[in-house]
Amino acid sequence: xxxxxxxxxxxxxxxxxxxxxxxxxxxxxxxxxxxxxxxxxxxxxxxxxxxxxxxxxxxxxxxxxxxxxxxxxxxxxxxxxxxxxxxxxxxxxxxxxxxxxxxxxxxxxxxxxxxxxxxxxxxxxxxxxxxxxxxxxxxxxxxxxxxxxxxxxxxxxxxxxxxxxxxxxxxxxxxxxxxxxxxxxxxxxxxxxxxxxxxxxxxxxxxxxxxxxxxxxxxxxxxxxxxxxxxxxxxxxxxxxxxxxxxxxxxxxx
Amino acid sequence: xxxxxxxxxxxxxxxxxxxxxxxxxxxxxxxxxxxxxxxxxxxxxxxxxxxxxxxxxxxxxxxxxxxxxxxxxxxxxxxxxxxxxxxxxxxxxxxxxxxxxxxxxxxxxxxxxxxxxxxxxxxxxxxxxxxxxxxxxxxxxxxxxxxxxxxxx
Numbered sequence: 001x002x003x004x005x006x007x008x009x010x011x012x013x014x015x016x017x018x019x020x021x022x023x024x025x026x027x028x029x030x031x032x033x034x035x036x037x038x039x040x041x042x043x044x045x046x047x048x049x050x051x052x053x054x055x056x057x058x059x060x061x062x063x064x065x066x067x068x069x070x071x072x073x074x075x076x077x078x079x080x081x082x083x084x085x086x087x088x089x090x091x092x093x094x095x096x097x098x099x100x101x102x103x104x105x106x107x108x109x110x111x112x113x114x115x116x117x118x119x120x121x122x123x124x125x126x127x128x129x130x131x132x133x134x135x136x137x138x139x140x141x142x143x144x145x146x147x148x149x150x151x152x153x154x155x156x157x158x159x160x161x162x163x164x165x166x167x168x169x170x171x172x173x174x175x176x177x178x179x180x181x182x183x184x185x186x187x188x189x190x191x192x193x194x195x196x197x198x199x200x201x202x203x204x205x206x207x208x209x210x211x212x213x214x215x216x217x218x219x220x221x222x223x224x225x226x227x228x229x230x231x232x233x234x235x236x237x238x239x240x241x242x243x244x245x246x247x248x249x250x251x252x253x254x
Numbered sequence: 255x256x257x258x259x260x261x262x263x264x265x266x267x268x269x270x271x272x273x274x275x276x277x278x279x280x281x282x283x284x285x286x287x288x289x290x291x292x293x294x295x296x297x298x299x300x301x302x303x304x305x306x307x308x309x310x311x312x313x314x315x316x317x318x319x320x321x322x323x324x325x326x327x328x329x330x331x332x333x334x335x336x337x338x339x340x341x342x343x344x345x346x347x348x349x350x351x352x353x354x355x356x357x358x359x360x361x362x363x364x365x366x367x368x369x370x371x372x373x374x375x376x377x378x379x380x381x382x383x384x385x386x387x388x389x390x391x392x393x394x395x396x397x398x399x400x401x402x403x404x405x406x407x
Contacts, residue, residue: 052298
């Protein structure tokens, strides 16, 4: 299926399903399937000179190209997983030809089936929690400026602001932890990502929780309700997803 | 489109997977596709974790390239080893890496300085002004922005 000028990009492995997902893939190619028993690999044929080791390393260093690769990979994984239990594969997993993919499916079939059984009937949801905005009565509670002692007055106001920021952050962390605990109860598994810096999250507020949850379909409603009801004053909750089960496909997990 | 919005409770039907590519936060995608998913040794070896510069950039990156430009984080456009217009594919010579590191450091410092300059000016003023009442001395608050965001070499 491939020539020496081509490589095989692996997107996802799923249980059955004989329709190839919609594309385009990372190289603009239509995704296709490599099948071995019950296991179906969703792959794409890509041009070797754009995806060999050197080219790929260069692409990974270029934000624009990395974004393009990541979004295209993610989009195909989403399409691939609409109907069938699907395990996403990490970005930039490439094989010389279909035979190598077929070998992988055969050699690791027990592990793959175990992973697929775990994610079957589940989807991944992301929850990010930020320190909430200042509430109005807090701002009103600031000591009034004292024209007679501007320095002290300024300092007192600054200190009050600082203390209040600290309390708000502490409160937000506690709220985020209790939300996390509630969500863990409603999910099959949870994974905490590194908190995103403001420059990465694109939000001015400090992030206090960044987590993914593997939620059974029949518990989605309860999970989403818990998120919706959890937004008390002082935190801002953002739900993302559903995601393909990226965070719950480690081989090592039981 | 569910990403970024609050959930709608009470829905019984399973909502569809409708990630609109453009609207999904790049950082959220990257932390999944780079760090997660099934990790298998392919025939082509690209160890993402070995690309230290990449991790530095991702830490600095914002939700999208456009957003980054808005915030003035656009150094990759000036970096010949990074810009796609000049991407020869072997931009990782020691000299260009050193040069890029230098630019990164300057960029980080500029960002940090910009973020905390106002606060520090305020703190400096307090020392002189707080004379008519005893005022506890407080340490300058270390903001998140003062911490180095990437590993420096």
